[in-house]
Amino acid sequence: MADALGLDARVRPVTVAGVDYLNIEGDDDLLTRVVSEASGAFALFGSADGLLRPTALERRxxxxxxxxxxxxxQGKTNEQFTHLLLNVTAALAKRPQALLDGSLHVLDPMCGRGTTxxxxxxxxxxxxxxxxDKKDFEAYQAFIATWLRSHRLKHEIDASQVRREGRTLGRALELETAPTKEDWKxxxxxxxxYLNVDTTRLERVMRRTSVDVVVADTPYGVQHGSHGDKLDRSPVQLLERALPSWHDTLRTGGTVGLAYNRHVVKPAELADVLDAHGFSVVHGHGAPAAGLDEGAFRHRVDASIDRDIVVARKG
Ligand SMILES: C[S@@+](CC[C@H](N)C(=O)[O-])C[C@H]1O[C@@H](n2cnc3c(N)ncnc32)[C@H](O)[C@@H]1O
Incomplete structure (x- = not known):
């Protein structure tokens, strides 16, 4: 993110009293804000005369x-990984600062029970x-309604049917809330x-160029009990059908960031399918983002999932 915003920061791993840290040098005020939003930021320290001074994270x-x-x-996308995917994808969009000022509109076109x-x-x-998936939609609806009530947050929730040309395409859940009564007022x-519809037909239910970033944890091609991949086990075939409407929905300069399982799809295959649908890969096969290795985010989730991410830009 610091790179994408043009901030001059030097990052190196260090060990202090047996504990690993990342040492970040730079003097731009924005740097603390950027570092604070990193998915791996647990605590921040300033350093003076060899001593570490706790510093508050500046995050929204x-x-x-x-x-x-x-x-x-089962099948829940790890929440820290979800922050990472969102950060990397938004950082590589044309307007990375939108992630910091909250003006971003995000789409997760395969949102499951709603980690994104x-x-x-x-x-x-x-x-x-x-x-x-109807069960995922209903589980999210039940969870968020209870959570908002138990936290006594002012909110409005509206559940309705999505209808076009006399046909019902699915269901929609729309909610609005605010952190305080003053904010609400x-x-x-x-x-x-949350739209409980087929992601390959989004053009019928979403406005064109209405989102800045698309992030998705694609089906892994492995069975996750009653959740996960039952609807479509091949991410490439699914993407072939879904990318045209995701492209329509995304603003020019916006990015799509996909998590995928290298055991079921090859990075080159993904790059080809993205390319064929008008996206250019900005982090992935043959195109590592500035300052990163191609496999910078690759990691093993379990014996059947070798996870990586690809980010591609529209226009
Ligand atoms: C890996 S899961 C996402 C998990 C989610 N991030 C979470 O934490 O709950 C992939 C999702 O893709 C959805 N999916 C597969 N094919 C779909 C389609 N054609 N339209 C909409 N969703 C689809 C599945 O229902 C599944 O929930």
């Missing part, structure tokens, strides 16, 4: 973080999620929309 977290930690279910929805809400970012609110 208008809601309490149990929003992303309470839910546990809750991660965005936690960070004060408007978000739309899409999933075809002043209209400083966040919006979350």
């Amino acid at each position: 977290r208008p809601y309490s973080d149990d929003l992303v930690t309470i839910q546990k279910y 929805l809750n991660t965005c809400l936690l960070r004060g970012i408007d978000v739309t999620g899409v999933d075809l 002043a209209g400083r609110t966040q919006q979350v929309t």
Whole structure:
């Protein structure tokens, strides 16, 4: 992110009293803000005369973080990884600063039970999620309604049917909330929309060029009990059908960031399918983002998932 914003920062791993840290040098005021939003930032210290001085993280977290930690279910995308995918994808968009000022609109077109929805809400970012799975939609609806009530947050929730040309395409959940009563009164609110429709037909239900960033944890091609991959086990075939409408929905200069399982799809295959649908890869096969190795984010989730991410830009 610092690179994308043109900040001059030198980063190196160091060990102090047996504990590993990242040492970051730079003198731009914005640097603390950027580092604070990093998915791996747990604590921040200034250093003077060899001593570490605790420094407050400067991050936008208008809601309490149990929003992303309470839910546990098979096939849930790890919440720290969800922050990472969002950060990297937004950093490589044309307007990376939108992530910091909260003016970003995010789409997760395969949102499951809503880890991205809750991660965005936690960070004060408007978000739309899409999933075809009725049980996931209902589970999210039940969870968020209870969470908002138990935290006594002012909110409005509206559930409706999505209808086009006399046909029902699915269901929609629209919610608006604010961190405090004062914010609610002043209209400083966040919006979350969940569309229980097929992601390959989004052009029928979403406005063109209405989102800045698309992030998705694609199906892993492995069975996750009752959740996860049952609707479409091949991410490439699914992407072939879904990318045209995701492209339509995304603003020019916006990015799509996908998490995928290298055991079921090759990085070159993904780059080809993205390229064929009008995106150019800005981090992935043959195109590492500035300052990164191609496999910078690759990691093993379990024996059947070798996870990596690809980010591509529209225009
Ligand atoms: C890896 S899971 C996402 C998990 C999610 N990030 C979470 O933490 O709950 C992939 C999702 O893609 C959804 N999916 C597969 N094919 C779809 C389609 N054609 N339209 C919409 N969603 C689809 C599945 O229902 C599944 O929830």
